[in-house]
Amino acid sequence: MNKQEERVDVVIIGSGASGAAAAWSLAETRMKILCLEQGEWTKPHEYPSTTRDWEARHSTEFSISPNRRARETDYPINELNSPIAVANFNGVGGGTILYNAHFPRFHPSDFRVRTLDGVADDWPIDYETLEPYYDENDRMMGVSGLAGDPAYPPKLELMKPVPLGKTGQTLGRGFNELGWHWWPSDAAIATEPYDGRAECINLSACTSGCAQGAKASTDITYWPHAIRAGVELRTRARVSRILVDENDMATGVVYFDEDGVERFQPAEVVMLACNGVGTPRVLLNSTSNRFPDGLANRNGLVGRNLMFHPYASIQGIFDRPLDGPHGPGVCIWSQEFYETDLSRGYVRGFTYEINRGRGPVSTAYTGVFSGRIPWGEDHHQHYRRMVQRMTGMVAICEDLPEETNTVTIDDELVDSDGIPCPKIDYTLSENSRKMLDFSVNRATEILKTAGAYDILTESPIAGGGWHLMGTARMGTDPERSVVNEWGRSHDIKNLFVVDGSLFVTSAGVNPTRTIGALALYVADSMKKRLATLFD
Amino acid sequence: MNDKVIASETFDSQLRRTLVALLDTMIPANEEFNAPSAGIDDIVNDVIQSMSHDAPLIVGEMLARLNEQSSARFEELDEAARWDLFSELQRTEGHALRTLSGVLLQCYYRNDQVLESLGMEARSPFPLGNAVEQGDWSLLDPVRTREPFYREV
Numbered sequence: 001m002n003k004q005e006e007r008v009d010v011v012i013i014g015s016g017a018s019g020a021a022a023a024w025s026l027a028e029t030r031m032k033i034l035c036l037e038q039g040e041w042t043k044p045h046e047y048p049s050t051t052r053d054w055e056a057r058h059s060t061e062f063s064i065s066p067n068r069r070a071r072e073t074d075y076p077i078n079e080l081n082s083p084i085a086v087a088n089f090n091g092v093g094g095g096t097i098l099y100n101a102h103f104p105r106f107h108p109s110d111f112r113v114r115t116l117d118g119v120a121d122d123w124p125i126d127y128e129t130l131e132p133y134y135d136e137n138d139r140m141m142g143v144s145g146l147a148g149d150p151a152y153p154p155k156l157e158l159m160k161p162v163p164l165g166k167t168g169q170t171l172g173r174g175f176n177e178l179g180w181h182w183w184p185s186d187a188a189i190a191t192e193p194y195d196g197r198a199e200c201i202n203l204s205a206c207t208s209g210c211a212q213g214a215k216a217s218t219d220i221t222y223w224p225h226a227i228r229a230g231v232e233l234r235t236r237a238r239v240s241r242i243l244v245d246e247n248d249m250a251t252g253v254v255y256f257d258e259d260g261v262e263r264f265q266p267a268e269v270v271m272l273a274c275n276g277v278g279t280p281r282v283l284l285n286s287t288s289n290r291f292p293d294g295l296a297n298r299n300g301l302v303g304r305n306l307m308f309h310p311y312a313s314i315q316g317i318f319d320r321p322l323d324g325p326h327g328p329g330v331c332i333w334s335q336e337f338y339e340t341d342l343s344r345g346y347v348r349g350f351t352y353e354i355n356r357g358r359g360p361v362s363t364a365y366t367g368v369f370s371g372r373i374p375w376g377e378d379h380h381q382h383y384r385r386m387v388q389r390m391t392g393m394v395a396i397c398e399d400l401p402e403e404t405n406t407v408t409i410d411d412e413l414v415d416s417d418g419i420p421c422p423k424i425d426y427t428l429s430e431n432s433r434k435m436l437d438f439s440v441n442r443a444t445e446i447l448k449t450a451g452a453y454d455i456l457t458e459s460p461i462a463g464g465g466w467h468l469m470g471t472a473r474m475g476t477d478p479e480r481s482v483v484n485e486w487g488r489s490h491d492i493k494n495l496f497v498v499d500g501s502l503f504v505t506s507a508g509v510n511p512t513r514t515i516g517a518l519a520l521y522v523a524d525s526m527k528k529r530l531a532t533l534f535d
Numbered sequence: 536m537n538d539k540v541i542a543s544e545t546f547d548s549q550l551r552r553t554l555v556a557l558l559d560t561m562i563p564a565n566e567e568f569n570a571p572s573a574g575i576d577d578i579v580n581d582v583i584q585s586m587s588h589d590a591p592l593i594v595g596e597m598l599a600r601l602n603e604q605s606s607a608r609f610e611e612l613d614e615a616a617r618w619d620l621f622s623e624l625q626r627t628e629g630h631a632l633r634t635l636s637g638v639l640l641q642c643y644y645r646n647d648q649v650l651e652s653l654g655m656e657a658r659s660p661f662p663l664g665n666a667v668e669q670g671d672w673s674l675l676d677p678v679r680t681r682e683p684f685y686r687e688v
């Protein structure tokens with residue numbers, strides 16, 4: 001028998017980018033709001049950058065791969081049938097604990113892909129609808145950047161951009177020589193003190209947690225405000241399934257607490273914020289007589305249309321020292337090849353994100369395992385030709401939705417509470433392949449123009465499944481979408497989705513600024529309809 | 536038994552001598568750069584302590600096979616003979632050598648002496664952070680003059 005908790009108005013599952021934003025926004029309603037999070041609070045003083053072996057810890061206990069990290073708070077994922085492996089973090093703040101804080105917005109054209117290019121689907125909302133929520137999310141997270149980017153409509157400028165450094169200047173000169181677009185990247189990084197957070201000190205460890213507190217992870221942005229406003233955040237609470245009554249209304253959620261005790265949390269409204277893999281997992285595990293194929297899945301679309309963003313990495317070796325790993329990973333971007341040009345052989349486009357360099361251990365791995373640094377006498381000389389002299393970029397390619405790219409439930413795999421785990425089936429499309437190849441060729445050109453004498457590539461980046469989108473898409477047509485245009489399930493009138501699963505298309509940019517804005521938009525849509533929410 | 540105990544039990548004093556000689560062959564000292572050999576005590580200890588899961592076993596067995604491949608133990612051979620055997624190892628022991636290489640690179644390039652020889656500070660990134668120059672923002676001038684090119688809808 002499940003232990004029953006006190007009833008709440010809204011239970012939010014997941015405390016990452018979207019769960020935190022939605023919780024904060026809903027707090028002003030004075031409803032009783034509870035967030036259940038399977039992971040724990042992280043302690044900034046334990047992040048790898050506080051210790052000498054920071055590079056090693058980045059690939060073990062703070063690995064971006066849940067299968068490698070394998071903490072009790074993680075759940076394993078069967079990704080054998082995917083060329084791209086999932087990257088995430090399960091704890092308060094979700095993926096924002098380890099994200100790079102690259103913070104681009106979508107473009108107006110990204111919401112109109114079918115109309116403009118005849119592929120995928122249009123979103124049920126547009127850029128203008130989301131714009132005020134982008135602004136609000138920017139203020140809450142704290143965004144740095146420079147106004148005037150010709151690749152974008154005008155947007156809010158809050159803090160000065162991250163430094164160019166030697167890397168940004170070297171690549172910027174290269175882009176100028178070719179006449180290609182570049183601009184300092186928008187970053188969810190405080191470049192000056194912001195909302196009680198200290199400014200960035202260029203630790204170079206953003207993707208293993210920011211000990212300085214400069215990077216906007218939602219545990220230090222939204223959550224302190226939401227908790228002060230009365231939201232309860234319960235950690236080590238892993239939801240196994242959502243229950244429904246005979247009227248197709250959710251009655252609450254079943255979860256396991258830290259001691260493995262199964263509990264029932266009754267709620268008037270259930271909101272999913274578990275990301276593009278975690279959300280379909282909970283829905284597909286919530287089977288019942290009324291929903292034998294999983295909740296909100298009468299049209300069979302839950303878990304389909306998984307989008308990752310295939311990435312290519314293109315790095316150059318230069319004959320002079322650059323910044324090494326110093327500085328935030330975020331530097332400058334180029335959207336020269338963002339919009340569709342069919343003469344390139346594919347539809348849609350991509351962004352180049354220029355990073356900094358690598359740490360001493362990572363340089364050695366790259367050099368030795370790519371055959372550039374030998375063992376023996378010559379080791380030192382070849383190492384010195386690479387260390388501090390590498391930089392380059394990644395190309396983040398728009399991934400189009402395909403129903404055959406899926407999250408399903410694995411037949412055997414379970415987590416530490418015995419809850420069945422996700423299985424990924426993903427194939428790189430022909431369009432993505434061509435876009436990746438094009439991006440590698442053009443990036444090679446830019447790196448050589450900027451002075452690189454040797455180029456290293458990885459395409460697609462095998463461990464680069466850090467953007468999880470599309471598996472509970474929004475739309476006005478109940479046959480072609482899982483939730484409506486403001487995030488409510490077509491099948492269950494008190495069930496909402498706010499995370500990256502909502503995405504109809506992926507755009508050629510990182511998703512988290514849009515995820516935050518969408519969560520605020522869904523929460524606001526609920527607030528505006530409180531009296532008629534379930535109609 | 537935890538990983539550290541397994542590692543130190545696997546590398547008894549004899550096998551440790553072979554490991555030292557092998558590490559020294561892979562990354563010998565270099566006077567010009569003032570770089571230490573990977574066979575110095577600090578690094579060898581770190582390598583042994585940092586092997587986890589089945590790595591001690593895999594590496595230990597590789598070292599045992601290495602010693603069986605010539606009339607003398609690996610550490611007793613001269614430099615040229617060691618290099619020949621190591622070259623052979625690179626052809627035959629892909630997985631085991633890769634396991635050892637990963638741990639070695641991680642330990643070598645976090646060692647104080649090594650970092651100093653590279654002119655890097657031997658410290659954690661936090662709390663001091665690092666200096667990165669702002670750079671010359673006038674480089675953006677050609678881009679600033681470009682007309683907006685995002686697609687209107």
Ligand SMILES: Cc1cc2nc3c(=O)[nH]c(=O)nc-3n(C[C@H](O)[C@H](O)[C@H](O)COP(=O)(O)OP(=O)(O)OC[C@H]3O[C@@H](n4cnc5c(N)ncnc54)[C@H](O)[C@@H]3O)c2cc1C
Pocket residue numbers: 013014015016017018019036037038039064087088089090091092093094095096097098099100101102103104207237238239240273274275276278279282466467468498499500501510511512513515
């Ligand atoms: C290494 C890395 C680098 C990245 N870099 C960038 C970047 O530069 N820019 C960018 O825009 N994005 C980046 N991302 C992606 C970004 O982190 C995600 O887009 C974002 O965090 C997704 O938000 P979300 O709310 O959808 O889900 P998440 O932030 O993943 O949050 C989901 C939360 O739900 C919890 N949860 C899941 N299932 C359950 C359950 N059953 N019960 C209870 N709790 C549950 C999880 O523990 C987790 O905390 C990066 C991600 C990684 C891992």
Ligand code: SF4
Pocket residue numbers: 189199200201202203204205206207209210211212213214215327328329
């Ligand atoms: S580079 Fe800046 S944002 Fe990134 S971890 Fe360091 S201090 Fe934090």
